[in-house]
Amino acid sequence: METSPTTDRPRRGRPLTNWHKEVTDRLTLGDRAADRLRNSMGSWFFVGGFFVFMIIWAVLNSLPFHWDAYPFILLNLFLSMLAGVQGAILLISAKRQDAIAAALAEHDFNTNVAAKAEIEELIKISREQLELLKALHDLKS
Structure with missing residues (x-):
């Protein structure tokens, strides 16, 4: 059991770990990849880059030597595939974030329960000290 830095009494009940670092x-490699992809796809850099890519695609396919004629069927296919993959990645990441939020809420609850027990112990000690002070005051009077 760990001891308090200000006293030699052991600490009781309160979680003393860095919860986020442990998580x-x-x-896993898949969790890290989903987070990186979510963070990059949710950035203005990605939106701007993708917008530039679509403009370049449209301009190049407007020239006489195009590979994807005007309604840009191939581009539509790529956009549909990208949307499907993005949806799956975002769902994976959201599912993991929900699990993290639930675990963090449980960690906070356990910390609050431990803190409540410590506060109740301090209140008990304070009441005992108050009774002792009253008894000393009565002896002095």
């Missing part, structure tokens, strides 16, 4: 250390 991130246990992430």
Whole structure:
């Protein structure tokens, strides 16, 4: 059992770990990849880059040596595939984030329960000290 830095009494009940570090250390390669993809696809850099890509595609396919004629069927196919993959990646990442939020809520609850027990113990000690002070005051009077 760990001791308090200010006293030699052991600490009781309160979780003393860095919860976020423990969770991130246990992430699988797939979890890390989903987070990186979610973070990159949800950025203005990605939106701007994708917008530039579509403009370049449209301009190049408007020239006489095009590979995808005007309604851009191939581009539509790629956009549909990208949307399907993005949806799956976002769902994977959201599912993991929900699990993290639930675990964090449980960690917070356990911390609050431990803190409540410590506060109740301090209140008990304070009441005992108050009774002792009253008894000393009565002896002095």
